[in-house]
Amino acid sequence: MAFDDVDFEGRTAFITGTSRGIGKAIALDLADRGANVVSTGKTVDGREDLPGTIVETTEEIRERGGSSIWCQLDVRDDASVRTAIDETVDAFGGIDFVVNNAGAIHMAGFEDTPPKxxxxxxxxxxxxxxxxxxxxxxxxxESDHAHVVTFS
Structure with missing residues (x-):
């Protein structure tokens, strides 16, 4: 089955790291295909040096006619993750897709990467x-079409 053949209408996608980049592009695409999108990440307040927030992603989805909520979360905090999952289920009744997109990047060699x-x-x-x-x-x-995609 090709990606274009998948029916996303009414399905719910929980996506981490949707403030910008690949996560935002995935959120917009799934919303355009009819999915309910949960925009998550740490960035809710705009910064001049790092444009994009999960709130802006949700607003853009809604402006395009899609269905979306945003949930601030830090994937390193289990309670934060559980709260966002609970808010998703309360809003949309379930979860059909999880897209693990949030990521930390450090472009350096071994000797230049401190343990912290x-x-x-x-x-x-x-x-x-x-x-x-x-x-x-x-x-x-509980979904009849559950999928998990992880970018790593």
């Missing part, structure tokens, strides 16, 4: 994706 930076990378990129999927799993099991 390594911990951040693992906490966001690996554990954060695990924690998000784990929290969503009971709701994904």
């Amino acid at each position: 930076r390594f911990d951040l990378l693992m906490d966001v990129n690996a554990r954060g994706a695990y924690a998000t999927t784990h929290a969503a799993l009971p709701h994904l099991r």
Whole structure:
């Protein structure tokens, strides 16, 4: 089955890291295809040096006629993840897709990566994706079309 053949109408996508970049593009595309989109991430207030917020992504989806809510979350905080999952289920009745897109980036060699930076990378990129999927799993099991996509 090709991606273009998938019916997203009325399905709910929980996407981490939708303030900008790939996460925002995925959120907009799924919304344009009829999915309810949950825009998540840490950035709710705009910054001049780093444009884009989860609020702006949700507003853009709504302006285009789509259905979206935003939930601020830090994937490193289990309580924050559970709260966002609960808010999603309260708003849309379930979850059909989880897209683990939130990520920390550090473009440096081994010798230039201190342990504290390594911990951040693992906490966001690996554990954060695990924690998000784990929290969503009971709701994904109730979906007739559950999928998880993780960018790493």
